[in-house]
Amino acid sequence: MALYPFHGAWHGGAAVLAASQLALEQVNQRDDVLPGYRLNLLWNDTGCDPGLGLDLMFQHLYSPPTKIMIIGALCSIVSQATAQVSHRWNVVQLSPVSSSPALSNKSRFKMFLRTNSPDSDINPAKIEMFTQFGWSKIATIHQAFELFSVANDGLIGLMKKKGMTVVTSEIITTDPIIQVRNLQESGARIIVGSFYADMAVRVFCEAYKIGLYGPKIAWILVGWYSENWWNVSVPNTDCTIDQIKEAIDGYFAVDPIRVNPKPELTISGQTAHEIQKLFLQRINHEPLPALNSGLQGFDAIWTAALALNKTMTDLENNGSARLENFTYQDTEMGKLLFNNAMNTEFPGVRGWISFNKKGDLNSIYRIDRFQDHVNISYIGESHEGLQFSSCWHM
Known part of the structure; x- marks a missing residue:
């Protein structure tokens, strides 16, 4: 079946x-x-x-x-x-x-x-990325599904252990307008977003409207979206595809290696x-x-x-x-x-x-940055003390 x-x-x-x-x-x-x-x-x-x-x-x-x-x-x-x-x-x-x-x-x-x-296994990679970039004040925003909330709670726990500050943690139930505005009002500049791709389009539409994007804002998203995931028609959004592309430019994604x-x-x-x-x-x-x-x-x-x-x-x-x-x-x-x-x-x-005792695959992870249509990737193991051993342009 x-x-x-x-x-x-x-x-x-x-x-x-x-x-x-x-x-x-x-x-x-x-x-x-x-x-x-x-x-x-x-x-x-x-x-x-x-x-x-x-x-x-x-x-x-x-x-x-x-x-x-x-x-x-x-x-x-x-x-x-x-x-x-x-x-x-x-x-x-x-x-x-x-x-x-x-x-x-x-x-x-x-x-x-x-x-x-x-997705919780990706959290150490995110923490290592924050550390290497010197980011200590992080905001999170996630869709109200257990898929996202459990991983988000785990990330916040690791951040606190590392002495990092949680600027705000927003939860989206239906419409993301209020939560995106709360991010801006809190002064968030490093934002971890966890949501399905259709919600991501709605989030970045609102981010575009209020200017919550650009070189002074870093968005970190899940890495399993489809290629060109923003190039879709999503109900309840009034932004153009070009506006969405402008808002997401420079975002990071963390994902397991899918092809050896x-x-x-x-x-x-x-x-x-x-x-x-x-x-x-x-x-x-x-x-x-x-x-x-x-x-x-x-x-x-x-x-x-x-x-x-x-x-x-x-x-x-x-x-x-x-x-x-x-x-x-x-x-x-x-x-x-x-x-x-x-x-x-x-x-x-x-x-x-191979599988661990929880039935989860043992994986190696990559961090991608999408900027000016160039994907830059870093590879590392999924554990504390992560070191990214290589990078290349695609």
Whole structure:
């Protein structure tokens, strides 16, 4: 079962599906992975809506054939809604993209893991950036979703430990006008913004109107927006695209590395860049929404395949049931598959794929600055004492 969004606040489902199907074809062509089996992906459009996502999941669970895993959801709010209950069917849920820190809570999301890392893991990179630039007074503004609030609270905690001052912390529920004006009135110059891309357009429209941008203002945003994310029509905004582009010029973004820049072979026998070329050819180089997140679907499918392959071998060695004997009442096979997924390691598109005890991907991060249509990137590990070892212009 795949729960992917093709419309809504974040709608990168088409890109992730294309990469997922590419990986499925490679897995099904291999004689050494799941011999005698063929993986099939039954996908639906969640619309990035938790209610719809739950409804689709229940429809799948109560309709044949039996689903042995869930790939998704992609939007964190849908993953949180579905992963709180999917374990009751003993189904392992694996998200390629979801980044909410809340999803690391194993008491709530018992059989959930992801080929992504939580946004809270990015916080040390932000703190190191503040330190290197000598920024000590920081303001935050975030959308009222757990995805953003948990990471924001963690950032504020780290800032206080480092002796930094929180100028103001604004929360957006519907319209960002008041919160953006509060930033200006507080004298904020370094601003960390956490919101979906459609809200980002509304925020920067208001920032443009009051002049809260330019060389004396630094905005730091999440890094998983689509390319040219500002070039969209968003309801309740009256700014032109050129005005939005002017307001965002110079912003920073922090994000995990998504394609391994080294010429190392992946589990498929190809380098990450070779797989990226195949992926782009598959979509005819179409600029799909959230294109930069698409290949995470490739690593997710390979994670699922290798976990199922190990489970198949374990079942055979134990002389017990086979994969096709799985039922939603089979707690033993469900736990075995989940443990095998958590212990899966392999060279993927993003680099070495492995998971921590929370089911989160161990990642390397990059900091980008978007200025005058030039993207400058810095790479570093995701831990305290972060050091950025290299940079290049793209």
